[in-house]
Amino acid sequence: MTQTLPTKLSRQITAEEIAAFERDGAAVIRDVVPAGWIEVMRTAIERILNDPGAASVEYTPDGNKGRYYGDFFVWMRDPDFKRFILGSPMPELAVQVMQSKTAHFFYDQLLVKEPGTIEPTPWHQDLPYWPVRGNHILSLWVPFDDATLESGVVQYIRGSHKWGKMYAPAAFGKDTGFADIYAKAGLEPLPDFEAMRDNFDILHWDVGPGDVILHHPLTVHYAAGNASLTGRRRGLALRYLGDDAEYDDRPGTFVENQKVMALLPGFDMKDGDRFAAPHFPQAWPRR
Numbered sequence: 001m002t003q004t005l006p007t008k009l010s011r012q013i014t015a016e017e018i019a020a021f022e023r024d025g026a027a028v029i030r031d032v033v034p035a036g037w038i039e040v041m042r043t044a045i046e047r048i049l050n051d052p053g054a055a056s057v058e059y060t061p062d063g064n065k066g067r068y069y070g071d072f073f074v075w076m077r078d079p080d081f082k083r084f085i086l087g088s089p090m091p092e093l094a095v096q097v098m099q100s101k102t103a104h105f106f107y108d109q110l111l112v113k114e115p116g117t118i119e120p121t122p123w124h125q126d127l128p129y130w131p132v133r134g135n136h137i138l139s140l141w142v143p144f145d146d147a148t149l150e151s152g153v154v155q156y157i158r159g160s161h162k163w164g165k166m167y168a169p170a171a172f173g174k175d176t177g178f179a180d181i182y183a184k185a186g187l188e189p190l191p192d193f194e195a196m197r198d199n200f201d202i203l204h205w206d207v208g209p210g211d212v213i214l215h216h217p218l219t220v221h222y223a224a225g226n227a228s229l230t231g232r233r234r235g236l237a238l239r240y241l242g243d244d245a246e247y248d249d250r251p252g253t254f255v256e257n258q259k260v261m262a263l264l265p266g267f268d269m270k271d272g273d274r275f276a277a278p279h280f281p282q283a284w285p286r287r
């Protein structure tokens with residue numbers, strides 16, 4: 001039987017939370033994912049980990065400890081992911097932070113680091129990977145475990161969304177088929193932020209189930225491996241697009257990847273188009 005779960009936010013996102021996000025390019029919002037949703041999604045995540053999708057990537061090479069699993073557009077094949085991205089409090093949270101009347105769902109990205117995983121998520125900005133432009137573009141990072149620096153919580157360079165820079169996308173793993181595509185973007189290479197980390201103000205929070213971390217698509221961010229030997233790090237990134245987001249047909253974004261395109265049959269967006277169903281369903285107002 002399908003469980004009835006809360007659809008509304010239990011509280012409004014505060015002006016201080018929104019101001020922190022706008023100032024720093026990342027912010028934490030505490031206690032906004034109801035426990036029932038956490039349970040449903042933990043079960044759904046296990047289904048996906050046991051039956052990886054066609055576009056999924058195992059970033060941990062054979063022979064290394066742990067497992068770094070990445071998957072995209074999971075909502076399209078799992079009904080509980082679909083309920084979560086459209087029918088949980090997440091869309092309302094997104095419109096309040098974006099200060100947008102509408103939200104369309106762009107895509108979800110499941111990023112699981114099992115205990116002992118050494119592979120980091122490289123420093124990167126999100127927007128260079130995406131065929132999108134506009135101001136209303138928001139990522140929510142939803143943890144399903146306690147996440148700390150030790151277990152690989154995401155870290156953000158404070159204020160980097162205001163640098164006016166767009167760096168070349170970095171492939172998350174070797175041989176994922178993305179590196180050649182991203183080379184076409186012709187963007188300035190990413191500096192070695194890890195070597196320079198002491199020069200920056202790096203934001204990170206210890207979070208747990210119920211909390212959500214927000215980030216702007218130009219904020220430079222990174223996550224270490226999961227050095228904990230017992231704690232999992234299951235994270236789900238949700239990307240929402242608001243009123244002014246439109247399709248940007250520039251070269252070198254992830255829609256040039258065949259595995260991604262296979263998930264979007266009939267996709268024929270043109271430069272300047274608004275994102276819409278069926279591939280990018282309306283999340284707010286709720287349908």
Ligand SMILES: O=C(O)CCC(=O)C(=O)O
Binds near residue numbers: 141237
């Ligand atoms: O979960 C991670 O390791 C990275 C998350 C990330 O890069 C994102 O949400 O954009």
